[in-house]
Amino acid sequence: MEKGEERILEQMLIAAIEGDERAYVAFLDAVAKLLRTWLRRKVRHGTLDVEDVVQETLLAIHLKRHTWRSGEPVRPWIFAIANHKLIDAIRRHGRLPLADSPALEEIEAMQVEVPQGWEIDRALEVLTPGQRSVVTAVSIEGSSIQETARDLGMKETAVRVALHRGLAAIAKRFGRT
Amino acid sequence: METNELIKALAADTRRPGLPLGRAWIAAVAAAVLVAAGVFFVLLGPRPDAQEALSTVRFVFKFVFTIALAVAAYRLAVAVSRPGGDLRAALSGMLVAPFLLAFSVLLELVAVPSTNWTARLVGTNSTVCLTFVPLIGGIPLVVLLLAMRHGAPVNATAAGAVTGLLAGGIAATFYAAHCPDDSPLFVAVWYPLAIAILASLGALLGRLCLRW
Structure with a gap:
């Protein structure tokens, strides 16, 4: 199954790089689904929204698509980019106070970082x-x-x-x- | 904005994707070598007896070492600039130059009486080496960092350091044609130090400009 999926992804990406807009939408849709599944397994803490990371990764894949070399497997390339973006996002969220930190009431009073x-x-x-x-x-x-x-x-x-x-x-x- | 809306915008952005990374690297290395050659010939130039020196093993070995380093650093830099690339082969390639250097040092220790070791190690030109290798490699480092930035390195600092090693390998190859000190004892001490200056500079600049 995985082999077939890899082939399909590769064909879509090649068509997309050649300028086929419909193939590109299909490719990005498929990647978004892959990323959601992968991220839900990896992200356990609540403040980090999986969909944010999906979107940031899609943007990075788009802007760095020239770093994929045709003939190389697509999935390891996608997940390396996703992992990079996930680590980034976790690092940013690490700056937020944790729920069990001692000054919880203070922080609540400050209304820090209500995600909008x-x-x-x-x-x-x-x-x-x-x-x-x-x-x-x-x-x-x-x-x-x-x-x-x-x-x-x-x-x-x-x-x-x-x-x-x-x-x-x-x-x-x-x-x- | 929903993800499917973002996808529409990404797909509509059909401007040609950037220059393929492999080609960007070849262009950057060609430019870096040209710049290094220019700076070298303006500032230093080859030593007067370079032609005759080509028939001595020690002189030729300096190039074997610096070129081995430059080639390995190039392969590693390209691998590091591609997300998901396999680094193992490129990393083990980095062992070749140090191994060659260690081997040549052993031969030199056997060939030369121990009373001469210190003189050969200190040489006559160490300050020039530590000054001019970074000077020759400075602009090439910036050019090569542009190629690295065009890629997508996952670790900005390490990618910068590898780029610095590549610039150092190129710069040291030119510098070796000028330097009168040919003993592997000299090469083993001062060349790595000079190249390390460029690698540290690369790491520093990488931290600043290779994030994406």
Whole structure:
């Protein structure tokens, strides 16, 4: 089973790198599922949201997809990236006070770090207004590049640049806002 | 933003992915060697008797050592820059240069009377070695760190140190053509020290700029 899954992942990734958008969506969907299963087994403490790590890993896979060498197995590459991002996330959350720390009442009084939505939404806030409207249009509203260009009165190339820079900026700020 | 919404945005970002990592490394090493050669020929140049020295074992061995180190460090750097890469082969390759060096030191200790050991070890050029290897390798280190940054190293500090070893191997190869001290005793003490300066610098810079 695993061999077959590996083959399918590899074929989807190759098609995606050649510019097949539909294959890329299928690839990222499959990776998201793999990551969820893997992370649920690994993450035991409550403050860390598995979906945050899934999203951060997908962003990293996208921006670092040139580090995969065709012919190499895809899964070890994916999990190495995921592990790197998971360790990062645990380290960040390690800075939060633990529930059994002695100054619990004090901390509760301070209302430290009430998680508001997902980390990606906080990262979105640091984008330039132009980048944010492009990223939101393409992701949440599900518009195509062409529709986004028309709605925002921008050139298509400008939309593509804003999308790419916006995603890179989100990846950079993820969890650090 | 839901994950399936993020996936839509990622898939729509169809700009060509970055330069394949293997090619980025080849370009970076070519640039690093050119820069190192430029700095070497401007600042030092080969020693006057380099041509004749090529027929002596000790002179030639210096290049065997530095090139063995540079090749092994290159393989390790490429492996480290790829997530999920298998490091075992590249790591064991790193043993070759130290082994060659230890072997040559043994031969030298047999060939040379013990009264001359200290003089050969101290040599005449150790300060030049410790100064110019880092000087020749400084800009190449920055160029090579760009390639490492293009990759995705999991451990930023270690990846920086490996990049420093590669820059050190390249710089020491050029420096060896200048240095009049050919004894393995000299090479075994001062070359590793000079290369370690670049490796530490690489580790430091790596910590700062190789996170992703």
